[in-house]
Amino acid sequence: MAIDTVPPLINAQLTYLITHSPFPVKVEQMWSGSKNPRLLDRFTLVIPYCLDYIRWDVIYNAMYPLAAPDVIFGPDDESFQPYFGGNEKSSKNGLADWNSKDPARLLALILELRAAYVAYQRRRIGEVDDERLKFEISTLVSREGIEMYMSSINDKPEEVKFAVPLLDIDLNKLVAGSTWRHPQKIRLQVIFPVGKKYSTPPAPRLKLISSAELKALYSIEDFKLPSWLEGMCTAEYLIIVEEMLESQIKNAVSSIETRRKLIMALAPIFGRPIEADPVFCRKATFLASSGVFTFLVHFSLSLQFPKQPPAIILQSSQHFNSYGVPIKSPNLTEYPWSPRWEPSKMADRIFDFLVDESLNFKKYCGQLIQ
Amino acid sequence: MDDFPIDKIQISGATLASLLHRSSAAAGDIHGYLFGYATVSTSNSLSDHPSTTAATSLLIATITSFISLPSHLPLPPPPPATNSTALVGWFSARRRTPLRPSLKDSTTSISLSSSPTLAFTPQNSTITLPPSLFLLITTPFQDQLIHTHEYKAFQCKGNAFDPKSISIVNIGPSFRSQYDSFSPNVQFPMMDCELRGSNAMIEDSRGESLADGKRNLKDQKQLDTFSDGFEIKRLGKLMGSEAAYTDELEDLYDKMLAKFDGLSKLVEQTNAKVLEQENRNMKLRYRVAGLE
Known part of the structure; x- marks a missing residue:
């Protein structure tokens, strides 16, 4: 038997969990x-x-992989007992009649436990004696998918974090043909200090966070959070943020079309792109030649397009450095450009620029390999 | 049922050592019941602390024995409490895991400590105590030469784990204070046999049923094989001259050594058989798990 192998039954459950989980595990x-x-x-x-x-430790038993696994929760969650929530005992749970042959069981268990964990944190935070927090919860609790977390120091509540999902729209459906595996979401993190008395409650710490893959469409860093007015509550604040965000997302989606138009306008001049990003239209590569010198032209279009011109990199198909890697030009961003031009004019002007630039690049390649 | 806080948990060094050995010798994880007794003591209330009143009584739980089985097998129905030992709790030994109660640990502990039928009454008291002890045994994540085990005791009280310190009781002058609470309980197999001659046996069996007689006969036979070569009448030979005494004693001693030798050979053979069966079981388990 090979050293350090995962028993197949356990492996099947784990692989299923990782590939089918609605959130990245x-x-x-x-x-x-x-x-x-x-x-x-x-x-x-x-x-x-x-x-x-x-972080949860899942404990299987290699001596007997048919048995259900055991789970050890984080060090701060010793009072989290999912199957003894409140007073009523739930007789049916993910560990009852465990079937090791069904690869979906571990995922079902983790989903069930995570849902129980959401309820557990909410219950814990509900017990904190803090006027403002109680009010915030009562106004936020109806929002779907809200998550809360309480961190404490020496068993005393320190601060409460809320993660509020914004925009009740399915971002995955917004972009035609998107290949996003997990549901994309933008969440607002709101952190309240608790357990201390203030004359005027301080503004909570706020941060906007998006799922990682959303960056191809919209960069959350470009969003400037509106300021928190004194005496405000989160529910009021959310309305303002969501309004702003919605219009920005709409712009982001429509800017895909603007980018697509430029790539389409480049095609009649450079020929069909040999590679292009058809979903977000952020990248396109064309094959071009100047005399006998053939080279690739990589266009990358930023989210600020058309305010920012596309960044162009030329890559020789004939010159290689000592490691056998094709020689590339530096990033070319300084060339005649106006965001008000029609896409066909943009393409023409880029072509004009590249006619001259390709000669420089050829010279540059020739110098490098000598 | 009230959950009385246990003030002190005691375990004899030998019991703890055998528990640790059992968990490290096992192929996988094990769990099992802890047996022992609890006492309420009011004598040990000498304290320098001014706030403790002299009338405080301490609830001390003592672990005397345990049974263990592999973790994938469910715990058997708990045996009924006897006069000297009761079910005080359970333990779980799992390698290389954090020293925190797991999901299964908490569900088992809560169900044990909340079942009123398992509650027992500590000595010299009127309260009832559920089997609420939980002893967790793990090993460090990295294999280490000296520090090989970690353990932590808890009392499961109202769905929460309350960590408790555990004191190890050994024999020696520093443990003298614990002698007063010592109560011996050695469990010999129940064998209803008397020392008797062959004719006495016939007389006795008259009034008994056939099955009883048969069992007694079997027990007696077993006992006879143990005492073979050490008959009572040989004691008479020890009473003679000094030379005869020495010879007889040496002979008895030799016989005893031979018996030990035979016994150890038997143990060796059975151990080999157990190992063989274990390996066979392991192979079967691997086949079931699809590892072949």
Whole structure:
């Protein structure tokens, strides 16, 4: 038997979890709990929660992989007992009649436990004696998908984090043909200090966070959060943010078309692109030649297009450096440009610029390989 | 049911050592029941602390024995409490895991500590105590030469784990104060046998049923094999001259050594058989798990 293998039954469950989870789950480490053969049967899952991560150890038994796994929660969550929430005992849970042959069971278990964890944190925060917090919860609780987390120091509540999903629209459907695997979301993180008395409550710490893949469409860093007025509550603030965000997202979606038009306008001059990003239209590569010198032209269009001209990189198909890597030009961004031009005029002017620039680039390549 | 806080948990060094050995010798994870007793003591209330009143009584739980089985097998129905030992809690030993109660640990602990039928009454008290102890045994994540085990005791109280310190009781002058609470309980197998001659046996069996007689006969036979070569009448030979005494004693001693030798051979053979069966089981388990 190979050293350090994952028993197939456990592996099937884990692989299914990672590929089918609605949120990205990572395995931080895997190790063995058996005495002699090194069968990996324990692992730490990193699960996104409330714009942070929670780490749960899943303990299988390599000696008996047919048995249901055990879960050890984080060090701060010792009072989290999902199957003894409140007073009523739930007889049916993800561990009852465990079927090791069904690869979806681990995912179902983790989803069930995570839902229980959301409820657990909400219950815990509901018990905190803080006027403002109680009010905030009462106005926010109806929002779907809201997550809360309370961090404490020495068993005393320190601060409460909210992760509020913004915009009740499916961003994945907004972009035709998007290849996003996980549902894309923009969330507002609101952090309130609790357990202290203030004459005027300070503004909460605010941060806008989007799922990673959304960056191809819209950069959350470009969004300037409106200022928090004194005496405001989160529910009021959210309306303002959502309005601004919605119009910006709309612009971002329509700017895909603007980018697509330029790429389409480049095609009659440079020929069909040999590679192009058809979903977000952020990248396109054309093959061009100047006399016998053939080279690739890489266009990358920023989210600020057409305010910013596309960045152009030329790549020789005939000159290679000593490592065998094709020689590339530096990023070309300084050339005649106006955002008010028609796409066909933009394409013409880029072509004119490249006619001259290709000669410089050829010279540059020739110098480099000598 | 009230959850009385346990003030102190005691375990004998030998019991803890055998528990640790059992968990490190096992192929996988194990769990099992902890047996023992609890006492309420009011004598040990000498304290330098001014706030503690002299009348405080301490609830001390003592772990005397345990049973263990692999973790994938469910815990059997708990045996009924006897006079000297009761079910005080359970333990879980799992390698290379954080020293925190897991999901399964908490569900098992809560269900044990909340079942009124399992509650027992500590000595010299009127309260009832559920089996609420939980002993967690793990090993460090990195293999280490000296520090090989970690353990932590908890009392499961109202759906929450309350960490408790555990004191190890050994034999020696520094443990003398614990002697007063010592109560011996050695469990010998129940064998209803008397020392008797062959004719006495016939007399006895008259009044008994056939099955009883058969069992007694079997027990007696077993006992006879143990005492073979050490008959009572040989004691008479020890009473003679000094030379005879020495010879007889040496003979008895040799016989004893031979018996030990035979016994250890038997143990060796059975251990080999157990190992063989274990390996066979392991292979079957691997086949089931699709590892072949």
